[in-house]
Amino acid sequence: NAGVMQNPRHLVRRRGQEARLRCSPMKGHSHVYWYRQLPEEGLKFMVYLQKENIIDESGMPKERFSAEFPKEGPSILRIQQVVRGDSAAYFCASSPRDRRSTGELFFGEGSRLTVL
Protein backbone atom coordinates (compact mmCIF):
# COMPACT_ATOMS: atom_id res chain seq x y z
CA ASN A 1 0.00 0.00 0.00
CA ALA A 2 2.54 2.52 -1.20
CA GLY A 3 1.92 6.16 -0.54
CA VAL A 4 2.90 9.03 -2.77
CA MET A 5 6.41 8.41 -4.01
CA GLN A 6 8.75 11.23 -4.89
CA ASN A 7 12.26 11.04 -6.25
CA PRO A 8 14.90 12.07 -5.94
CA ARG A 9 14.70 12.99 -2.26
CA HIS A 10 17.66 15.29 -2.64
CA LEU A 11 18.94 16.92 -5.80
CA VAL A 12 21.89 19.26 -6.21
CA ARG A 13 22.24 21.32 -9.36
CA ARG A 14 24.50 24.11 -10.47
CA ARG A 15 23.03 27.34 -11.77
CA GLY A 16 21.86 26.95 -15.36
CA GLN A 17 21.28 23.22 -15.17
CA GLU A 18 17.94 21.46 -15.38
CA ALA A 19 16.13 19.77 -12.50
CA ARG A 20 13.54 17.03 -12.93
CA LEU A 21 11.43 15.92 -10.01
CA ARG A 22 9.19 12.87 -10.21
CA CYS A 23 6.01 11.94 -8.41
CA SER A 24 4.01 8.73 -8.48
CA PRO A 25 0.58 9.21 -6.87
CA MET A 26 -1.05 6.74 -4.56
CA LYS A 27 -2.64 3.76 -6.26
CA GLY A 28 -6.07 4.69 -7.55
CA HIS A 29 -5.40 8.43 -7.40
CA SER A 30 -5.72 10.36 -10.63
CA HIS A 31 -5.10 13.91 -9.40
CA VAL A 32 -1.66 15.32 -8.67
CA TYR A 33 -0.70 18.62 -7.06
CA TRP A 34 2.75 20.19 -6.81
CA TYR A 35 3.73 22.56 -4.02
CA ARG A 36 6.90 24.48 -3.25
CA GLN A 37 8.14 25.25 0.23
CA LEU A 38 10.85 27.84 0.64
CA PRO A 39 12.91 27.73 3.84
CA GLU A 40 10.89 28.78 6.89
CA GLU A 41 7.73 29.27 4.86
CA GLY A 42 4.49 27.46 4.15
CA LEU A 43 3.60 25.41 1.12
CA LYS A 44 2.68 27.34 -2.00
CA PHE A 45 0.54 25.73 -4.67
CA MET A 46 2.14 25.48 -8.07
CA VAL A 47 0.12 23.25 -10.39
CA TYR A 48 -2.71 20.71 -10.44
CA LEU A 49 -2.77 17.95 -13.04
CA GLN A 50 -4.86 15.01 -14.07
CA LYS A 51 -3.64 12.38 -16.50
CA GLU A 52 -2.50 14.18 -19.67
CA ASN A 53 -4.11 17.46 -18.58
CA ILE A 54 -3.01 20.54 -16.69
CA ILE A 55 -6.07 21.70 -14.76
CA ASP A 56 -4.69 24.68 -12.85
CA GLU A 57 -1.22 26.17 -13.20
CA SER A 58 -1.99 29.49 -11.55
CA GLY A 59 0.86 29.08 -9.07
CA MET A 60 3.50 28.12 -11.57
CA PRO A 61 6.16 30.68 -12.53
CA LYS A 62 5.66 31.66 -16.16
CA GLU A 63 9.19 30.87 -17.23
CA ARG A 64 11.52 27.91 -16.74
CA PHE A 65 8.94 25.75 -14.93
CA SER A 66 6.77 23.09 -16.53
CA ALA A 67 4.84 20.05 -15.37
CA GLU A 68 3.31 17.02 -16.96
CA PHE A 69 1.40 13.91 -15.96
CA PRO A 70 1.52 11.49 -18.87
CA LYS A 71 -0.85 8.64 -19.48
CA GLU A 72 1.83 6.24 -18.34
CA GLY A 73 4.43 6.98 -15.72
CA PRO A 74 4.93 9.54 -12.99
CA SER A 75 4.19 13.23 -12.94
CA ILE A 76 7.27 15.34 -13.63
CA LEU A 77 8.06 18.85 -12.50
CA ARG A 78 10.79 20.31 -14.66
CA ILE A 79 12.83 23.40 -13.86
CA GLN A 80 15.09 24.67 -16.61
CA GLN A 81 18.13 26.89 -16.09
CA VAL A 82 17.88 26.72 -12.32
CA VAL A 83 18.81 29.71 -10.18
CA ARG A 84 19.66 29.88 -6.48
CA GLY A 85 16.15 31.09 -5.69
CA ASP A 86 14.77 27.76 -6.90
CA SER A 87 16.35 26.04 -3.89
CA ALA A 88 13.40 24.69 -1.96
CA ALA A 89 11.50 21.57 -1.00
CA TYR A 90 9.04 20.48 -3.67
CA PHE A 91 6.10 18.42 -2.50
CA CYS A 92 3.74 16.33 -4.53
CA ALA A 93 0.28 15.36 -3.30
CA SER A 94 -2.44 13.21 -4.77
CA SER A 95 -6.15 12.63 -4.33
CA PRO A 96 -8.77 10.31 -5.79
CA ARG A 97 -11.61 11.37 -8.03
CA ASP A 98 -14.05 13.75 -6.37
CA ARG A 99 -16.82 11.37 -5.43
CA ARG A 100 -14.33 9.18 -3.57
CA SER A 101 -12.56 12.08 -1.96
CA THR A 102 -12.53 12.81 1.75
CA GLY A 103 -11.07 16.20 0.92
CA GLU A 104 -7.62 15.17 2.09
CA LEU A 105 -4.52 15.42 -0.04
CA PHE A 106 -1.91 12.74 0.51
CA PHE A 107 1.62 14.07 0.46
CA GLY A 108 4.92 12.57 -0.57
CA GLU A 109 8.05 13.14 1.48
CA GLY A 110 9.22 15.92 -0.78
CA SER A 111 12.23 16.53 -2.99
CA ARG A 112 14.79 18.99 -1.71
CA LEU A 113 16.48 20.93 -4.48
CA THR A 114 19.72 22.75 -3.76
CA VAL A 115 21.14 25.06 -6.40
CA LEU A 116 24.82 25.87 -6.01
Place this chain on the structure above:
Amino acid sequence: AQTVTQSQPEMSVQEAETVTLSCTYDTSESDYYLFWYKQPPSRQMILVIRQEAYKQQNATENRFSVNFQKAAKSFSLKISDSQLGDAAMYFCAYRRSGNTPLVFGKGTRLSVIA
Protein backbone atom coordinates in the same frame (compact mmCIF):
# COMPACT_ATOMS: atom_id res chain seq x y z
CA ALA B 1 -9.17 34.17 -3.63
CA GLN B 2 -9.18 32.12 -0.51
CA THR B 3 -6.61 32.97 2.15
CA VAL B 4 -5.57 31.28 5.36
CA THR B 5 -4.01 33.26 8.21
CA GLN B 6 -2.05 31.87 11.12
CA SER B 7 -1.24 34.78 13.38
CA GLN B 8 1.15 32.95 15.71
CA PRO B 9 4.54 32.30 14.07
CA GLU B 10 5.77 30.51 17.20
CA MET B 11 4.19 28.96 20.26
CA SER B 12 5.54 26.97 23.16
CA VAL B 13 3.90 24.68 25.69
CA GLN B 14 5.01 22.74 28.73
CA GLU B 15 4.87 18.98 28.42
CA ALA B 16 1.47 17.63 29.53
CA GLU B 17 -0.15 21.05 29.21
CA THR B 18 -2.68 22.26 26.64
CA VAL B 19 -2.03 24.64 23.78
CA THR B 20 -4.28 26.24 21.17
CA LEU B 21 -3.11 27.27 17.70
CA SER B 22 -5.15 29.87 15.87
CA CYS B 23 -6.28 29.93 12.26
CA THR B 24 -8.66 32.15 10.34
CA TYR B 25 -9.61 31.91 6.70
CA ASP B 26 -11.44 33.89 4.11
CA THR B 27 -13.87 32.37 1.62
CA SER B 28 -17.22 33.03 0.00
CA GLU B 29 -17.87 29.30 -0.42
CA SER B 30 -20.29 27.37 1.79
CA ASP B 31 -18.95 23.88 1.09
CA TYR B 32 -15.31 23.29 1.96
CA TYR B 33 -12.84 21.40 4.11
CA LEU B 34 -10.40 22.56 6.73
CA PHE B 35 -7.29 20.73 7.86
CA TRP B 36 -4.41 20.88 10.25
CA TYR B 37 -1.18 19.33 9.02
CA LYS B 38 1.91 18.68 11.11
CA GLN B 39 5.40 18.96 9.64
CA PRO B 40 8.15 17.58 11.91
CA PRO B 41 11.86 18.11 11.12
CA SER B 42 11.68 15.20 8.68
CA ARG B 43 9.49 17.53 6.55
CA GLN B 44 6.83 14.86 6.00
CA MET B 45 3.36 16.43 5.88
CA ILE B 46 1.16 14.55 8.33
CA LEU B 47 -2.57 15.09 8.53
CA VAL B 48 -3.59 15.81 12.11
CA ILE B 49 -7.30 16.50 11.77
CA ARG B 50 -9.91 17.47 9.20
CA GLN B 51 -13.27 19.21 9.37
CA GLU B 52 -16.06 19.38 6.81
CA ALA B 53 -17.72 22.78 6.79
CA TYR B 54 -21.25 21.35 6.73
CA LYS B 55 -20.66 19.50 10.00
CA GLN B 56 -21.41 21.57 13.08
CA GLN B 57 -19.73 19.13 15.42
CA ASN B 58 -16.09 19.86 16.07
CA ALA B 59 -13.68 17.16 14.92
CA THR B 60 -11.65 15.26 17.51
CA GLU B 61 -8.72 12.87 17.09
CA ASN B 62 -7.40 11.61 20.41
CA ARG B 63 -5.51 14.53 22.01
CA PHE B 64 -6.27 16.85 19.09
CA SER B 65 -9.50 18.77 18.71
CA VAL B 66 -10.68 21.80 16.81
CA ASN B 67 -12.91 24.75 17.56
CA PHE B 68 -14.66 25.42 14.25
CA GLN B 69 -16.57 28.70 14.15
CA LYS B 70 -18.01 28.89 10.65
CA ALA B 71 -19.56 32.33 10.93
CA ALA B 72 -16.34 33.77 12.28
CA LYS B 73 -14.28 31.76 9.79
CA SER B 74 -12.09 30.50 12.57
CA PHE B 75 -10.56 27.05 12.94
CA SER B 76 -8.29 26.64 15.96
CA LEU B 77 -6.44 23.50 16.98
CA LYS B 78 -6.22 22.39 20.59
CA ILE B 79 -3.55 19.94 21.65
CA SER B 80 -4.14 18.40 25.06
CA ASP B 81 -1.56 16.63 27.21
CA SER B 82 1.24 17.89 24.97
CA GLN B 83 4.07 15.49 24.28
CA LEU B 84 7.64 16.08 23.13
CA GLY B 85 6.76 14.45 19.83
CA ASP B 86 4.20 17.16 19.15
CA ALA B 87 7.00 19.65 18.50
CA ALA B 88 6.72 20.59 14.82
CA MET B 89 5.43 23.16 12.36
CA TYR B 90 1.65 23.15 12.18
CA PHE B 91 -0.12 24.31 9.06
CA CYS B 92 -3.77 25.20 8.77
CA ALA B 93 -5.21 24.53 5.32
CA TYR B 94 -8.42 25.18 3.40
CA ARG B 95 -9.81 23.32 0.45
CA ARG B 96 -12.91 24.18 -1.53
CA SER B 97 -15.17 21.25 -2.30
CA GLY B 98 -14.20 19.29 -5.41
CA ASN B 99 -10.77 18.61 -6.78
CA THR B 100 -9.12 21.90 -5.97
CA PRO B 101 -5.76 22.77 -4.42
CA LEU B 102 -5.17 23.09 -0.69
CA VAL B 103 -4.42 26.63 0.44
CA PHE B 104 -2.02 26.75 3.38
CA GLY B 105 -1.32 29.25 6.08
CA LYS B 106 2.26 30.24 6.86
CA GLY B 107 2.48 27.90 9.80
CA THR B 108 3.05 27.98 13.54
CA ARG B 109 6.20 26.49 15.01
CA LEU B 110 5.31 24.65 18.21
CA SER B 111 7.96 23.91 20.81
CA VAL B 112 7.29 21.53 23.68
CA ILE B 113 9.27 22.14 26.86
CA ALA B 114 10.14 19.17 29.03
